[in-house]
Amino acid sequence: MSNIPADLRYAKSHEWIRPAGDGTAVVGITDYAQSALGDITFVQLPKVGATFAAGATFGVVESVKAASDLYAPAAFTVLEINTALDVAPESLNKEPYDAAWMLKVRLTGELPADLLDAAAYARQLG
Amino acid sequence: MSALQRTPLRDFHAAHGARLVDFAGWEMPVQYRSILEEHKAVRRAAGLFDVSHMGEVDVRGPQALAFLEHLVTNEVARLYPGRVLYSPMCNEAGGTVDDLLVYMRGPEDYFLCINAGNIPADLAWIHAQASGFEVTITDRSADYALLAVQGPRAAEIVQTLTGAKLGAVGYYHFCEGTVAGVHCLISRTGYTGEDGFELYHAAADAVALAEALLAAGRPFGLELAGLGARDSLRLEAGYPLYGHELSATLSPLTAGLGWTVKLNKALPCVGHDALVKEKANGAPNKVVFFRTGDRRIVRADTPVLGPDGAVVGRVLSGTLSPILNEAIGSALVETPAAAGALAVDIRGTLIPLQPAKPPFVALKQG
Secondary structure, three states: OOOOOOOOEEOOOOEEEEEOOOOEEEEEEOHHHHHHHOOEEEEEOOOOOOEEOOOOEEEEEEEOOOEEEEEOOOOEEEEEEOOHHHHOOOHHHHOOOOOOOOEEEEEOOOOOOOOEOHHHHHHHHO | OOOOEOOOOHHHHHHOOOEEEEEOOEEEEEEOOOHHHHHHHHHHOEEEEEOOOOEEEEEEOOOHHHHHHHHEOOOHHHOOOOEEEEEEEEOOOOOEEEEEEEEEEEOOEEEEEEOHHHHHHHHHHHHHHOOOOOOEEEEOOOOEEEEEEEOOOHHHHHHOOOOOOHHHOOOOEEEEEEEOOEEEEEEOOOOOOOOEEEEEEEHHHHHHHHHHHHHHHHHHOEEEOOHHHHHHHHHHHOOOOEOOOEEOOEOOOOOOOHHHOOOOOOOOOOOHHHHHHHHHHOOOEEEEEEEOOOOOOOOOOOEEEOOOOOEEEEEEEEEEEOOOOEEEEEEEEEHHHHOOOEEEEEOOEEEEEEEEOOOOOOOOOO
8 A cells, every 4th residue: 555644735646745834845756656666766856946837847757667757746946956866766665755855845836726635645546 | 458378376476565567468577576676686695586488398309409400590419418508590581580498308309498478479480490300399388387596596595495416507507306396397597697597397386386495595585586677687697688689680690699600500590591691791780788877777769879969770678787776778780880989868868878798797607
């Protein structure tokens, strides 16, 4: 069973976002996503300062099996990227909600209405 | 939806947490825990692989040797009982029908191991080539299961379960014996570049043998390993995979397997004339191996670019070497371009291909 923390919001495309309440948020991929990808070998993240509309491609995560685009779960400007993923992308397979966060961002709009809460995301996974 | 074929170990794999996928029409374990970790376990200690999907064929009769010399490119006459030979078999144009192992059990008694995805086509081809030869061809694929124990600790592990003197069985040799009470053809061969054994046995015994090998191997660090690790291990070792480095239009010479093509045999093989011509005139394309120094995997079918950006080839196989921590692979490249600078474009980044001579890592066998 996938781990789906209750305090996060989820995109249908398997990214999570954790709003801090001060206009910033943390973004990553879900436990389901890392499990479906298998061994993660490479992560390509944007530069600090880059801006994205909700649903835009912000990076790529690559596993032995395939490369997958990463989609912005909300509109944001990148404040910080997790450079530890450059040297240890496999940490995404172990701690997708914790040490293997991807971006710290400043939200530039409302959270999209179609973001899921944990219960709805769990239903999507079936 | 067509039903996938299953090996006798399908439920064993599921019970051990395998991720099962369609591989050449077979429901096979691609991984149990992690492809990268299973790969490292094989290089460090040992891995246990179910390769029961492979095909087995008996070739028997007074003209078995003459027929096999006709069928395959390598020299079967060099075999003696207990010896194994790797060889491609070619079509008339010199392209490769399959690559296989030839086991000599006795003077008129040989045994072939062929690729799972090619079993029906190979059997049709072998039967067609056999006309005029006094041989009996028998498909034994459903009778046999095949377990591979591969890695530096493989011999110690298998020796705990058999009275056969494994120290006396050299690389590419085999013997018959029992392992954990199961009658096996014990073959010192493999597809990982490590020392190891491939154990052919009756399909009904597969679960008992797998459980015994797993239990005996665990204290040595043996892990179950899936087809994902099998593929990265074989590419790190520089071994061809049919459908990638070899195909109906890719000859063993183009693939760099000239050592398996014997053109001076007393009995020339199918494709002899085409292979002689290719050897004399050179081939328009050649298979090259590369590493990149970058973690981005260069996947099969990625175009290969020459110095001016023109497409001069395509990638045949590509993965991340778990040992080197960089992308490795093979490509089919126009021969004049093969010695020059080559690169691939991955998502807008131009990545140079550094020529490499496999194996990519130091191997115990090879």
